Amino acid sequence: MATPAQAEIEPGDLTLTVTPERNGNAAPFAREMVLLNIHGVYKQPILLEEVVQPTLANFSWTQLGRDRWSRTKLKDGQSAIAFDRVIAVFPHHAGGFTIEPFTHRLTVNEGGERRVVDIRSEPIPFPVQPWTKETGGPDVAEPWWLPARDVTVTDSWSPDPETVKLGESTRRIVTIEAQGMVAEGLPPRPVMRTRGILTFAGPVTRETLITPSGPVARVTYQWDVRPGVPEIIPLDAIAIPWFDTVSRTMREAEIPARQIGGGLAASETDLAPPTTASPLVAAAAGLTAFGLGLALIGFGAGAGRMRLPARTRRALKRAAAAGDATAFRAQVGAAMQAEPDLARRWRENPGTAAGLAALDRAVYAPAGAGKPDLPGLARALSRAERFAVPPDRAEERLKPLDGSA
Template identity: 45%
Template sequence: MVRILVPAALAAAMLSLPAAAQERSIYDDVKLEVIPETHGVAPYPNELVLLRIRGVYRPLVNISHMIQPSLANFGWTNLTRDTATDAEFDGFPAKAFERTLAVFPEKTGDLVIDSFVHKLTVVDGDGYRDINVKSPPITIKVATWQGPGGPKDPNQWWLPSSDVRITDQWSGDPNRVPRGETVRRTVTIEADGVTAEQLPPSPLMRSPGIISFRGPIDRETRVTETGPVARAVYRWDMRPTTAHPAIVEPIDIPWFDTKARTLRKAVIPAQRMAWAAVDAAGAPAVAKADEKPSAAALSGAGALAFLIGLGVLLVGREASSGLPKLPPRALLALRWAALRRDVAGVRAAVTRLARDEPGPATRWTGDPAVRAALAELDRHLFDASGSPAPDLGRLARTVRKARSRALLASRSKASGLAPLDGPYRGA
């Protein structure tokens, strides 16, 4: 009687066990885990963290599908295709699965990544069986930045990267810019461990004596096994605005070195810019074919040409005859270009006038009216938005008046020498 009751009790106990306990077999030889690569330090917000999702399965897998959690509080991108390789599980042959994600924590604190679920269809005898393999949830501790220059600093761009590289290229020689033309500056920034959206916006290329117009920006992200690599290309069309050489100031690009755990700076280098030398004649540009001067302008131009010829005849006698000094050629060229409505000629004449008279030019080029007029002229010449042409006659008059005031101010300075015809104050 006892022998009959014992097998019956064992059968009843087996029926009362949960289904998972009854199914303990080769199907329990499965494992899925998520391993964050933080290299033993707590990352800062927006810093790259590689997630390695690894599974090892002893059953023969026929169909697999990975269900990814929402990854709340993280930005992410998939880096590589899923890989399957041969492995061992407790000494038995098995298959290994791996997927790599790049995640970027978006805030500080303890951020939880929920379970990944791998849905598998495995071979079971002469049929198939569905099983779900879950990874344990993990927590990533994201550090809070201490001090200035961190992720929340409104005055500095936050760029956490393992390496930042800058290249600087010019379409022509910035030390010899042709008169009235621009050269294009192209700066390329590459950074490892970030996406293109994390690179800074186009810097402001502003320096005294330089005018620049921002060009198109290209951004791209290249995916590698070790993380994303971002690239941004910035462009500017630039030219000098004074007769004297000017310096384009260097620009610092701050970034956080994720390997050394310290702030660094990548530098867009300084560059000297200057106009190219003009020929000895210094002839202004030819008038455009569709700009026909009026009869009054032609009459005035004829009179001006007569005066120029007379000045050439008298220039050799100027020192001995006591005649007043003739106006410089650049000033005459400015009037002539304004009469012909030659916008480029006016700009070239103003530049040459400032170069020929460096002393007074330091005064009249800084005049607010002159600066505003030249800025309007440069916008028409070089801005792609198509600004209207300014009043060239008014611009020429503004320059002449400012130059006259500058000459008068320079002559009114008291001389350091004693007067020749005053009373002698010797002992």
């Protein structure tokens, strides 16, 4: 039986367009991210394909996510194949540039024969404006040039720095999230230095999250901090200037100021001689100790419970009551970094894992995402978790500088 011949390619059957997504509909500055949306519409069936990209001189670039193929309906009702790719480009310096044509090399079936067709986009003028303000800008080393749609800072300590005494340590974790940029553009670890403390810098982790509204960059800095003097030590705030790509103005985020210490390792209260307990108090204490011993025997050696600090639980409850999913997610992220054992238990529990997944969809994929149950999730995360073997955090702490006692 004879098969029907394939229709010949007509003008308009295969089209490729490249559209720059300029922030605030304005010409970008150097090192500011611009998205190039590559969109192809093809009426002919595609057998093979290859995108030939121009050299993109004077630009750095990275592809965001994978290529997407889908079915689409044209205005005349015909069915076609749609191709989409998103590329982020970063101009190196100011000037007038041109994005040369992209080429989509397609192998199609025309009249029963394979044919290779090159579909080209149009060249795009791409002006990059110079920075004219007196301070800042993309060409100076300080302050760090940070162009983004929005910047949030999360600061967490474990334990609270105000409760740390001389000879003890606390761990500080700072997370910066910037919408509309990739992780490589986030600043290096800030310097946290003041008189009277010892700081030990931990690893820096960076990641780029691909969302329907664009990339979200995240960087996490970590320090272990020990007071070196018995006095209260004020730690100044750290300012992070950034350029708002939507309003085209400079703004400032801040790592907040904190107080370290306040309790002495050997204060007058600690050195005071213990008061003699009355016979009744001593008897009550003995009975309590005996009952506690029986309870421990029944509970089983090695069992333990972990729970979020009260301050974190209150912050989750406030964010849930306000319906603020972004603030709720920031508190959860800090808690997961500070308490990895709790975070692992949350991920293993199907209920809390589903709630966290719904929260991430609400924050990072707001288009069409359902509203998470923030009060229910806050209650679930605030519950104490029981462990067969208490998580041992002794190895996470730094050894004293003077060696073991």
